[in-house]
Amino acid sequence: MMFKRKLIVVLAITLVSISALYLANSDILKAPNPYKTEVFKVKNGFGYQINYNSKLLIKQDYIPAIESNQTFCTIEDANRVAHLVSTKLFNKENPKITLENLNQLNIALNCNN
Known part of the structure; x- marks a missing residue:
């Protein structure tokens, strides 16, 4: 027993x-991430924006970390970078995007290739 x-x-x-x-x-x-991403069409490609509690925080028409004003070639590329920025903000990290980040995410830097 x-x-x-x-x-x-x-x-x-x-x-x-x-x-x-x-x-x-x-x-x-x-906790849910209060940073929401949105991809939008620009003249020759795509950009993204990050909203915080429905207020525009970042609007990015061009690929960050490169010298030319190159837009994202695909919606998917813009979305991957936007998601990374959103995650960095949520984790209270510097949201800066580097060339290494772009390479790790397989972001196309030239839409002709």
Whole structure:
């Protein structure tokens, strides 16, 4: 009788611990990102903007970190960079985009290629 009671207590503690660990690592308890991204069409390509609580924070018509005024070749490229900037802002990091970031995201820097 005592063994069953101890076994039930151990199982209950284990179940609670596993549940707590799952919730701590799931998106259920994480705050939503208040930075929202939007990709838009510009003359020769695409740009993006970042809104914070429905207010325009960043409007980027050109690919950051390169010297020429080159627009993003695809919606997907603009969206990947916008998402990275949004994530950096959410994590309280410097939102600056570098050439290394662009390379890691496979962003096309020349729409003719």
